[in-house]
Amino acid sequence: MKPVELVGVHIEVPANTPMMLLQEVGGDRRLLPIYIGHPEAAAIHHALEGIEPPRPLTHDLLLTVLEELGGSLREIAVTEVREHTFIAELHLDGADGSELVVSSRPSDAVALAVRRQVPIVASNELLDEAGQVPEPDDETGEAEIIDEFKDFIESVNPDDFAT
Numbered sequence: 001m002k003p004v005e006l007v008g009v010h011i012e013v014p015a016n017t018p019m020m021l022l023q024e025v026g027g028d029r030r031l032l033p034i035y036i037g038h039p040e041a042a043a044i045h046h047a048l049e050g051i052e053p054p055r056p057l058t059h060d061l062l063l064t065v066l067e068e069l070g071g072s073l074r075e076i077a078v079t080e081v082r083e084h085t086f087i088a089e090l091h092l093d094g095a096d097g098s099e100l101v102v103s104s105r106p107s108d109a110v111a112l113a114v115r116r117q118v119p120i121v122a123s124n125e126l127l128d129e130a131g132q133v134p135e136p137d138d139e140t141g142e143a144e145i146i147d148e149f150k151d152f153i154e155s156v157n158p159d160d161f162a163t
Contacts, residue, residue: 001121030131040107070095076109
């Protein structure tokens with residue numbers, strides 16, 4: 001497993017489809033673009049912006065229930081892609097010291113991870129299979145992709161993710 005970081009979420013045009021971008025920390029700095037749903041994009045965006053809803057949303061509720069039961073989210077792992085669908089896991093610590101792994105969509109896992117600032121990792125096999133190596137300092141390079149995401153994050157409005 002290798003650490004990855006969430007670069008951000010944005011809307012792909014013209015399809016109007018949300019996408020999150022994960023990037024390998026160190027190494028080749030490979031990129032993992034993952035298409036996600038509008039509600040999950042909004043959930044991730046709200047967490048990144050520190051927006052507190054008046055009542056708990058689904059991801060907040062899940063974490064609260066887990067913590068009230070004495071458990072915690074240790075990390076999330078994006079493990080593979082099956083038939084064009086990315087698979088992730090929640091790595092949980094139980095109140096009794098047990099460890100539990102629960103299958104998840106990557107978008108839900110990341111929405112939880114950003115709320116608790118837990119590590120995000122990706123399997124080496126997934127990065128080898130689906131990771132895109134950016135070409136540095138050219139028109140399609142890492143710097144431009146990252147700048148586009150940063151510009152988008154600074155200008156995004158939560159209503160952009162409404163369905």
